[in-house]
Amino acid sequence: MASSQREFSINPFDDDKLREECGVFGFYGHPDAAAHVALGLHALQHRGQEAAGIVSFDGAHFHSHRSLGSVGDHFSSANVIDQLSGASAIGHVRYSTTGETVIRNVQPLFADLAGGGLAIAHNGNITNATQLRRRLEKRGSIFQSTMDTEVIVHLIATCSSPGFVEKLIDALHHLVGAYSLVIQTNEALIGARDPRGVRPLVLGELDGSYILCSETCALDIIGATFVRDVEPGEVIVIDEAGLRSLQPFPAAVKNRFCVFEYIYFARPDSVVEGVNVYQSRKKMGSELAKEHGVEADLVVPVPDSGVPGAIGYAEYAGLPFDLGIIRNHYVGRTFIEPMDSIRHLGVRLKHNANRAALSGKRVILIDDSIVRGTTSTKIVELVRAAGATEIHMRIASPPTGHSCYYGVDTPNQDQLLASQMDVAAMGEYIGVDSLAFISIDGMYRAMGFQGRDNDSPQFCDACFTGDYPIPLTDLVDGEESAQLSLLDEASGS
Numbered sequence: 001m002a003s004s005q006r007e008f009s010i011n012p013f014d015d016d017k018l019r020e021e022c023g024v025f026g027f028y029g030h031p032d033a034a035a036h037v038a039l040g041l042h043a044l045q046h047r048g049q050e051a052a053g054i055v056s057f058d059g060a061h062f063h064s065h066r067s068l069g070s071v072g073d074h075f076s077s078a079n080v081i082d083q084l085s086g087a088s089a090i091g092h093v094r095y096s097t098t099g100e101t102v103i104r105n106v107q108p109l110f111a112d113l114a115g116g117g118l119a120i121a122h123n124g125n126i127t128n129a130t131q132l133r134r135r136l137e138k139r140g141s142i143f144q145s146t147m148d149t150e151v152i153v154h155l156i157a158t159c160s161s162p163g164f165v166e167k168l169i170d171a172l173h174h175l176v177g178a179y180s181l182v183i184q185t186n187e188a189l190i191g192a193r194d195p196r197g198v199r200p201l202v203l204g205e206l207d208g209s210y211i212l213c214s215e216t217c218a219l220d221i222i223g224a225t226f227v228r229d230v231e232p233g234e235v236i237v238i239d240e241a242g243l244r245s246l247q248p249f250p251a252a253v254k255n256r257f258c259v260f261e262y263i264y265f266a267r268p269d270s271v272v273e274g275v276n277v278y279q280s281r282k283k284m285g286s287e288l289a290k291e292h293g294v295e296a297d298l299v300v301p302v303p304d305s306g307v308p309g310a311i312g313y314a315e316y317a318g319l320p321f322d323l324g325i326i327r328n329h330y331v332g333r334t335f336i337e338p339m340d341s342i343r344h345l346g347v348r349l350k351h352n353a354n355r356a357a358l359s360g361k362r363v364i365l366i367d368d369s370i371v372r373g374t375t376s377t378k379i380v381e382l383v384r385a386a387g388a389t390e391i392h393m394r395i396a397s398p399p400t401g402h403s404c405y406y407g408v409d410t411p412n413q414d415q416l417l418a419s420q421m422d423v424a425a426m427g428e429y430i431g432v433d434s435l436a437f438i439s440i441d442g443m444y445r446a447m448g449f450q451g452r453d454n455d456s457p458q459f460c461d462a463c464f465t466g467d468y469p470i471p472l473t474d475l476v477d478g479e480e481s482a483q484l485s486l487l488d489e490a491s492g493s
Contacts, residue, residue: 021199021265021407022107022123023047025218026090026182028189028238029209034084036206037091038075040218045071046267047123047214048095051106055119057184058086062117066106090184092121095409104145108184111153115164116186118156122149123214124179124199124407128473132174152181165237168192169248172235176473178258178406178460180230182212188239195249196256196469197232198406198460200272210238215270229273232257256469259459260408262447263397264305264368275447278308283446284396284438285312285366292436293317294364294392298357300324302367302379309396310366319364324357324383351382359387365432369397371410373417376430384431393430395437398464399423405472410463440464 023044027033034056041052052074053066063084067074071093074080092107108121126132129148132155137143141154155171156164164185178198183190191212193201204211206224213219216226230236233249258265261272268278285308298320301310304327314321328350363383370376376393383391399418403410413419417426427435440461441451449458462468 023093023214024121024123024182025213026189027211028088033087033089035081036222037089039222041071041091041093043218043221044093048093051094053106053108054084054091055108056084056086056089090121090182105147113157119184121182126175126177128176130474188237191230191236193230193232195233195253198258201230203227217267217270256460259461281308282312285309286316287442287446288394288396288438289313289316291442296362296364298322299364303327306367313366322357324354326352326354353382353386355386362390363388365393380431391432392434393432398440399437400463402463402466404463
């Protein structure tokens, strides 16, 4: 490549969002298991776009296909699906929260153990993974990836308990962190959630066969029926004998499901922990309007994630809702920029202002969150250039002032705008006439509570409050930034 050319992201807006974690999907006892898993992963693509993989089991052998890139890039071919034979399969879509994006870090991970094969897919983050890894390495374990998921494999492999389920439960008792796991063995499909239930996992059924996956939208795409949420701390074992539920953790632990699933991560058409995501986002918009109304001519969402909140705001405020910003959904993630003079072309490749709707109007802009602030700044520039006379930005979540360590890729705290400025300074930085966020209690009211129970919070809201419900063991011990591999590996597909 010529030195005058470079690759850069054309998603400057998406780069300023909290990144989705990962998505998992497992299917047991169906002749077209892999094909259904591929469809399920399509529905979960919003949870991770860096890599995808499927492992199937045909009763004798495991079959694996893992690739960098999206599900559609690699699992739309009949040849690929035909190679993934068997009546059970698990799949994974990835956005890296630990471990760089290289093929050895693409899940599901597979290992040959003394008792047979093991494939595992993981959504979340193990906060004592580096500590456990160092301990296992001293005992002779050899790691092939830099992911926290591989620690689980080694804990299972080195456990002296007689059966696989017993080995898994023993491994889970060593883990600190947030996780939802889907595991395929020679005999069973297994699902597990951490005791606080931070990350989602649901149980579904199709034609008498069971499914485990991250969200209900993945059940809908294959015509499956939602059965129930997997409970926090629950281990579900699905095999030829049917389904059995195990509760290996004390029931006294308070559930702390991630509230950001409702704000941004989950797909709007999913039902998460019994709550419709779309409706929760509309209610957050309504609460935002109650708390921070302002005289204006119309309400405009920042697409696409700001749309439900904007609808809720407009309905409560009695103001027109309009698409003042149009998003181009047909642009790839990167392109080669031939010269520095068009450095900012990426902004307009992805979004453009609808001048006819904005010109001469006092505009309320609704977005789901502000992370670094670069998104909001560029959006405001677009809207201002389109002729808006006033711009009032309203955010349907509280200020994000703390990093997440439970499976969400967030910038370091010193890169979070809300950790560096108060709201007035943030508004001046972004360039709006006014800026306001929904309150913590307002967010909880939108979720059906009177407010936040500060003595026993209903959700994990650490990114807003700094109240981390699970110990950050590696961070406290200085292990978070430890180098895990000496191999410098290319990231090509």
